[in-house]
Amino acid sequence: MTPGLLGGLSLLAALIFSLLGLALAVLAQLLRDGRYLEAARRLSALTFAAALLSFAALEWAILTDDFSVSYVAGHSSLHNPLWVKLVTPWAALEGSILLWAMLQAAYTWLVGLRVGKSLDSWRAPSALGTLFAVQVFFFAVMVFVAHPFDAVPNPPPDGRGTNPLLQNHWMMAVHPVLMYLGFVGLSVPFAYAVAAMVARRYQSWIVETRWWTLVAWGFLTAAIFTGKWWSYEILGWGGYWAWDPVENASIIPWLLATAFLHTAQVQERKGLFKGWNFAFITLAFAATVFGTFLTRSGVIQSVHAFASGPVGAWFLLFLLGVLAGGLGLLARSSAEIREAGEVRWASREGALLAGALFFGTFAFVVVLGTLWPLLVEAVSGAKVSIGAPFFNQVSAPLGVFMLLLMGIGPVLPWRHTQAQVQRNLLAMLLALGVGLLIGLGLGLTLGVSLAIGLFAYNLTAIWLMVAQGVRERARSLGISSSQALLELAASHKRRFGSHIVHFGVALAALAIAFSQTYRVTEQKTLSLGETWQTRGLEVRLLAIQAREEANRFAVLAPIEVRSTSREGWGADGRYQTRLNFYPQMASPIATPVVRYTPYNDYYFVLMQFDQEKGQWATLKLIVTPMVWWLWVAGFVIVLGTLYILWPSGVRVAGSKAAPVAGD
């Protein structure tokens, strides 16, 4: 048996199993017969096994350089190092859909394991049926339009190679998988929402759905931060977020899932916003399909669109199907949903709702800004650009409101406010004012000063809440404060985890404000041995060298950097700036060298060099303050999410040592 044959057959098997599973789930729903449900549940395991086998076959074909398989011939090469071969399955369209479908099958299988436990038999058939339907779509796309295992009649001696931008950094082994885990993970909350609406059980779905959403959200967050870091390390422009369509496609589901995570708590506690929660989760899942459509259809061009192909129309149809199904059910349910009680704005639920409104608005702005150029061109034929300067300006005020709400929300009690809360709010506003004034006093811009103020404000909020809880517990049980803190952290994991996440977000906002405002880019051509004095640095060009590497050719320009004043703190060292030439790329890729410090990041890029005599080289220098803290913040947010998700009963020490995906 060849890998191509094995892969093709197991793919077909996965499609047939998914179709059977869908049919059985529908039968179980219609006939209310547990045997059909059990059969569907078992098929989810079979589908996962078939998908896994298919994925393994693709890895096998790539590792054995089997160029009779179209995907391997098109996207791999004899000269690729082992790790590049291992990650090649998600370097292009067909393979990445296979990875997607395999993860989808894995999630369906996991949901199948919950049947009879938290997933009751009223909701299980429609939840499994929804997931099987999604699976049918992905396997059908592969079998009919984007088959990874198509046979090549005359196999070439070598493949066309993997996209160099992806080979250039090991992060590509991690980031796409995390992204897919997050994107695909949102199908489970969607399936739970559909099941709740089909079974007309509008309240009980929310607890477990929140958990599943948090899992997907954690993966998405880790994926977004690792993607930012990849962009920072590789693309050579010193930034981490360009509001590029592919980046927007990843942030839209994230924003909607975040909105859901907040309003879901209100439903859990008070039974309110049921209809809104259905809407948020349906839109979040639809946004993952929409994002895939945008980036896979070639409708929008982007620096990150590594895997485009002929699947656009299919994804559009699927998106319309998801929206029609989800919103149709929503229309029926919202006519039936009964809720008792109203929302006061000055309460926890009011703040959570307001926060969700801002997340929703943000998502709306990103969708509109991403699509507007297409719409304008379709309507009037005029070409317009909507890019980073626009999104940055619009997201700044939205961000300020969200950070304000993030501090207030958890401090406010449910239902209505109390007198002691006003004292807390006063302290937080005081911190905001002091931070703002300190920033302005140091001569920083208004925006950055506001970010400092908001950081202090959120830190005060978290501190007040934790200190209050610890004080009360220590007094009532007569134990020491540190013991009270440990006990509280272990018994209120959700609350403590959310404090950790919120702290991470406040820190990220601070890092973004500083780095976006004070990033400086300069470019200069240096002769061999020449010294460039700028921004507290002395940069000396030492040599220009060439190096042949297995899959590329590199030109290296080692430099020596000394810091001469506080402005250039921590920059000392020798750095190898380089340009990588890949045979399959028209222009070389400049791989920046980054000196990370908690104060400034120093970023050196070799832009050009003397090709004839090797006498000069052009260097770009980018100095950005506080980017380092953005990666710390990403780590903290993921850690906080893990803390919430960590199974209860495990001691705090255990969760601190947990491995963290990403960074």
Next chain:
Amino acid sequence: MRGLFFLTGLLFFALAQPIPNTPPPDLSPQVFEIAKTLRCPVCQGESAAESNAGIAVEMRRIIAEQLAQGKSEAEIRRFFVERYGDWILYEPPARGLTLWVWLSPLLGLGLLVYGLWRYQARIRAQAQRLAAEVPEEEIARLEAELKRSANGD
């Protein structure tokens, strides 16, 4: 050795786009600040500050030249708009069809608040109609809440 390397380098360049072997001009931070707001016309979603495409390199050179001539940021941007149209600006002008994008935050928030208001109004009307009847799920919720408060959460 050195000769061989530059020959290989040249070969790569010959296969790729022709880049003249003259050093590019030194660029001040201001050049990049301006270039950041301009689209690189041949790239896929990159600004003239980031791209290494020939035309982006040329745009940075033009910006540096015009800055040296004492032109202001607005004048330099106008120079590019005259040649390429508004499309070259990454920040769309707040007029005509792109005015709507600038209004999108207000629009989005307005729509959501309106939706919320409608939702609450409907729920309230329903609640009045069904005041006599306590829904089953409400009872379940109250029980759960009682249990939770008994557990001291």
